[in-house]
Amino acid sequence: MNTVIFRTAAPALAALMLVFSVFVLLRGHNEPGGGFIGGLMGASALAIYGIATGVRETRKAIRVHPITFAGLGVVLAAVSGFISLPFEVPFLTGLWWIFDVDGSEIALSTPLIFDIGVYAVVVGAVGAMALALEGDEGED
Amino acid sequence: MTANLEIVVALIALAPFLAALIAPSIKVFAGGFAGWVLAIVPAAIFATFLGFIPAISDFSVIRVGLNWIPAYGISFSFFVDGLSLVFGAMISGIGTFIVIYSGAYLAGHPHQGRFFSYILMFMGSMLGLVLADNVFTLFVFWELTSITSFLLIGFDHSRQAARRAAIQALIVTGGGGLALLAGLITLTLITGHNSLTGMLATAGGVQENPLYLVVLLLVVVGAFAKSAQVPLHFWLPNAMEAPTPVSAYLHSATMVKAGVYLLARMNPVLGGTDAWFWILTLFGGATLLLGGLMAVRQTDLKQMLAYTTLGSLGLLVLLIGFGTKEAILGAILYLCAHSLFKGALFMVAGTIDHGTGTRDITALGGLRENLPVTFITAILAAISMAGFPIAMGFLAKEEMYLALTQGSWPDLAFLAVLIIGNALMMVVGLLIAFKPFLGPTVPTPHSPHEGTPSLLVGSIVLAVLGVCAGLATDWINTAVLNPTGGSIYNRAVNAQIHLAFDLGNPAVWASVATWILGGLLFWKADAVRNRLRRAGEAIGWTFDAGFDALMFGLIRFADRITRLLHHGRLEWYLLLMFVCLAGIIYVPLLVVDSLPALPAWPELTFYEWGAILIAALGLLAVLTAKTRLTAIVALGIQGFSVAVIFMLFGAPDLSFTQFMVETLTVIILALVMTRLHLDDVDHRDLETAVRDGAVALAFGSGIAVLLLVVLQTDLDLTLTEFFRQTSTPIAHGRNIVNVILVDYRAIDTLGEISVVMAAGLAILALIKLRADAKGKRRGRRRGAIKGSLQ
Numbered sequence: 001m002n003t004v005i006f007r008t009a010a011p012a013l014a015a016l017m018l019v020f021s022v023f024v025l026l027r028g029h030n031e032p033g034g035g036f037i038g039g040l041m042g043a044s045a046l047a048i049y050g051i052a053t054g055v056r057e058t059r060k061a062i063r064v065h066p067i068t069f070a071g072l073g074v075v076l077a078a079v080s081g082f083i084s085l086p087f088e089v090p091f092l093t094g095l096w097w098i099f100d101v102d103g104s105e106i107a108l109s110t111p112l113i114f115d116i117g118v119y120a121v122v123v124g125a126v127g128a129m130a131l132a133l134e135g136d137e138g139e140d
Numbered sequence: 141m142t143a144n145l146e147i148v149v150a151l152i153a154l155a156p157f158l159a160a161l162i163a164p165s166i167k168v169f170a171g172g173f174a175g176w177v178l179a180i181v182p183a184a185i186f187a188t189f190l191g192f193i194p195a196i197s198d199f200s201v202i203r204v205g206l207n208w209i210p211a212y213g214i215s216f217s218f219f220v221d222g223l224s225l226v227f228g229a230m231i232s233g234i235g236t237f238i239v240i241y242s243g244a245y246l247a248g249h250p251h252q253g254r255f256f257s258y259i260l261m262f263m264g265s266m267l268g269l270v271l272a273d274n275v276f277t278l279f280v281f282w283e284l285t286s287i288t289s290f291l292l293i294g295f296d297h298s299r300q301a302a303r304r305a306a307i308q309a310l311i312v313t314g315g316g317g318l319a320l321l322a323g324l325i326t327l328t329l330i331t332g333h334n335s336l337t338g339m340l341a342t343a344g345g346v347q348e349n350p351l352y353l354v355v356l357l358l359v360v361v362g363a364f365a366k367s368a369q370v371p372l373h374f375w376l377p378n379a380m381e382a383p384t385p386v387s388a389y390l391h392s393a394t395m396v397k398a399g400v401y402l403l404a405r406m407n408p409v410l411g412g413t414d415a416w417f418w419i420l421t422l423f424g425g426a427t428l429l430l431g432g433l434m435a436v437r438q439t440d441l442k443q444m445l446a447y448t449t450l451g452s453l454g455l456l457v458l459l460i461g462f463g464t465k466e467a468i469l470g471a472i473l474y475l476c477a478h479s480l481f482k483g484a485l486f487m488v489a490g491t492i493d494h495g496t497g498t499r500d501i502t503a504l505g506g507l508r509e510n511l512p513v514t515f516i517t518a519i520l521a522a523i524s525m526a527g528f529p530i531a532m533g534f535l536a537k538e539e540m541y542l543a544l545t546q547g548s549w550p551d552l553a554f555l556a557v558l559i560i561g562n563a564l565m566m567v568v569g570l571l572i573a574f575k576p577f578l579g580p581t582v583p584t585p586h587s588p589h590e591g592t593p594s595l596l597v598g599s600i601v602l603a604v605l606g607v608c609a610g611l612a613t614d615w616i617n618t619a620v621l622n623p624t625g626g627s628i629y630n631r632a633v634n635a636q637i638h639l640a641f642d643l644g645n646p647a648v649w650a651s652v653a654t655w656i657l658g659g660l661l662f663w664k665a666d667a668v669r670n671r672l673r674r675a676g677e678a679i680g681w682t683f684d685a686g687f688d689a690l691m692f693g694l695i696r697f698a699d700r701i702t703r704l705l706h707h708g709r710l711e712w713y714l715l716l717m718f719v720c721l722a723g724i725i726y727v728p729l730l731v732v733d734s735l736p737a738l739p740a741w742p743e744l745t746f747y748e749w750g751a752i753l754i755a756a757l758g759l760l761a762v763l764t765a766k767t768r769l770t771a772i773v774a775l776g777i778q779g780f781s782v783a784v785i786f787m788l789f790g791a792p793d794l795s796f797t798q799f800m801v802e803t804l805t806v807i808i809l810a811l812v813m814t815r816l817h818l819d820d821v822d823h824r825d826l827e828t829a830v831r832d833g834a835v836a837l838a839f840g841s842g843i844a845v846l847l848l849v850v851l852q853t854d855l856d857l858t859l860t861e862f863f864r865q866t867s868t869p870i871a872h873g874r875n876i877v878n879v880i881l882v883d884y885r886a887i888d889t890l891g892e893i894s895v896v897m898a899a900g901l902a903i904l905a906l907i908k909l910r911a912d913a914k915g916k917r918r919g920r921r922r923g924a925i926k927g928s929l930q
Binding site: 024028029030031032033034035036037040041043044047051067070071073074077078081090091092094096098107109111112114115117118121122124125126128129130132133134135 | 209210211792793796797800801803804807808811812815871872873874875877878879881882883886887889890893894896897899900901903904907908911
């Protein structure tokens with residue numbers, strides 16, 4: 001698998017996949033996509049980058065251990081649920097704030113925060129798994 | 141109720157937890173005064189409770205609530221009535237002195253801040269328990285007291301005995317809590333209420349329900365485990381491994397009374413039947429006698445006190461089971477008296493231990509010169525414990541004897557049990573008050589010295605209150621007995637306790653009998669102790685040993701089951717799993733239903749046929765692949781064409797996910813394969829191949845059949861229609877799949893992502909374990925090479 005073409009193309013490919021995964025995450029509420037699919041794409045990006053440049057390089061590039069993202073994701077999703085409590089509606093009720101910025105509608109909401117949490121969990125858990133499997137023994 | 145009052149009640153339950161949060165920092169800043177600073181919190185709560193007295197003295201309640209999980213009708217609701225007020229005042233009042241005492245008792249301990257934190261958390265849990273209205277709120281706080289008690293018993297966690305005692309207490313009280321939960325749920329189903337106020341308002345009727353006995357047994361198991369009734373009592377003496385302030389607070393004054401609280405609370409709902417009477421009185425009586433006898437047998441001050449606590453709890457359960465007005469009033473009086481004198485005596489025991497270095501009563505003597513204040517405090521507490529006039533203990537005993545001298549012969553039998561039990565506890569009180577202080581001076585591990593004011597103030601106040609309470613009978617009648625008795629009895633009571641020594645009253649003679657018996661036993665205390673020891677050795681079996689046998693048996697059983705199922709052969713795991721899954725699908729279909737009809741030949745376009753053809757080719761490639769890696773990649777071909785089929789039939793989300801899952805499956809499978817160092821080629825002899833193929837066919841065709849069955853049932857479109865109509869206007873999203881995931885069913889998703897994270901962690905740990913083991917081997921090899929080079 002370690003051809004020159006793959007090694008040259010992989011970083012660009014991984015970057016594109018990451019950007020696209022965020023795009024898929026954000027469009028998810030209205031078009032096909034969402035946190036889960038986006039997360040799987042993000043994890044694939046990490047896996048590809050890992051195969052091409054080595055696990056050590058990948059770990060350096062993302063700075064923290066990928067499982068950290070998974071933990072943060074669960075926390076973020078849970079926190080998005082608690083936001084509704086001060087508004088005296090039950091845990092995890094979706095709240096929406098819709099802004100009009102220069103003619104286009106920007107919708108911020110607690111389900112969006114929740115979905116970002118899902119994305120982080122999937123990227124973190126699957127990415128950590130893939131990197132750990134790719135890594136040479138003892139390198140982890 | 142005014143909004144102010146609601147905030148106050150909510151604050152009472154919350155304040156100790158907030159204090160627990162900042163306790164370690166206060167310890168750092170206030171140093172030796174941390175105990176005094178932190179004691180402000182319980183003291184303020186105590187003052188607030190006193191302020192409630194006028195509001196509830198006419199048998200009314202204060203109720204507040206905050207929605208928690210409204211879908212299940214679960215709320216954080218609290219209420220204050222006479223019963224919760226007495227308990228709340230006891231918890232906060234004694235808690236104040238315990239916090240001050242801990243400041244001195246554990247001075248210089250490296251984890252004192254943590255200790256403060258635990259004990260305040262316990263205080264909050266216990267207050268929440270007695271104030272809870274919703275039964276599930278009650279259960280949560282009930283288990284929180286078990287958990288904080290576990291932390292406190294095991295506080296000195298470097299000692300094996302402390303760890304064992306902590307786990308034992310957690311298993312017994314936590315297990316009892318589960319029985320209680322089952323009981324409370326059943327009770328909720330029977331009464332249709334999940335709040336105590338609701339149950340109490342509609343009390344009556346539960347006793348006739350066919351499920352009554354089940355509820356009663358479950359609740360009683362929970363209460364008995366918590367309040368250490370025979371045969372679930374053995375954890376309490378072991379819990380004395382905790383530091384003395386904990387023993388004084390949790391394991392005599394408050395936590396162990398939670399079971400008594402629950403029984404008193406449930407009296408209007410569950411009480412009044414024969415079953416209630418006999419279960420409570422018999423187990424309570426047995427606990428009283430066993431506790432008294434075992435207490436006299438001990439020589440360690442804390443163990444002696446622990447067993448008398450056992451006896452006292454038995455006494456309280458017996459009285460609640462008896463259930464007459466006098467018995468209930470006697471129980472309330474004894475409850476308060478016991479908390480005062482037992483709390484004081486525990487603190488005295490701690491001060492003696494602190495001042496001399498030993499708690500063995502046979503190794504103590506002549507301390508009156510060096511510990512004069514402690515001596516006087518101990519005498520005052522013992523007066524109340526022995527039930528001598530004007531002390532609160534006297535009032536309590538008179539009332540309970542009065543309850544038992546009115547009826548027929550079973551009453552007299554219980555009267556005898558009560559007199560013997562009280563006499564035995566009186567002996568222990570006298571022993572602790574006199575034995576260490578009188579007689580010739582005995583050398584102790586370090587030269588005896590009096591406690592500091594922080595160590596003394598609590599025991600003095602509690603002991604003095606216990607003795608002087610007898611002078612304030614009017615106040616006790618109106619402020620304590622009427623509202624509390626009213627809550628337990630569920631109708632207004634009019635208590636008329638007064639201090640009198642009327643020789644025409646049979647209860648007085650019962651008290652006199654107790655004193656005479658207690659005095660005789662005290663006179664012959666050493667002989668009695670020796671005889672009891674020999675009797676104990678003759679029996680040679682204890683409940684404690686029984687618990688150990690049970691636990692080790694459980695571990696051995698688990699080990700055997702694990703070895704049976706977890707044999708480590710992956711091939712057999714997979715085979716078993718797929719055979720079982722195929723069985724689950726086919727057996728009900730063949731036995732209950734019939735196989736579905738074959739579907740009609742589909743009308744498809746040429747590109748749809750193309751996708752199906754590619755899938756079939758992929759499968760063929762899997763079967764004929766030369767190497768494992770090729771087979772894995774070929775499996776990906778099949779998965780991708782299925783994704784294309786999803787796309788063609790209008791499920792873009794599904795198809796999208798399928799693409800990603802297929803990609804990652806191939807990548808991860810390939811990576812795992814390279815790690816397992818398997819042969820490149822999959823060798824199977826014919827027999828194995830046939831077996832595996834048959835299982836695979838059975839499972840695969842099973843899934844296909846299942847899908848056909850699903851397709852041939854009428855589709856219920858209600859939900860689909862609901863989501864289609866509401867997703868855009870309510871949830872602002874056109875992608876229904878995503879809206880369901882993050883909004884309608886968000887709580888399911890929250891659970892799922894937690895599982896994903898946990899699975900990720902577990903897999904990481906597994907991979908790392910392997911890597912570590914390899915690394916170590918390699919390290920050793922490297923070391924060996926280095927060694928040979930040198």
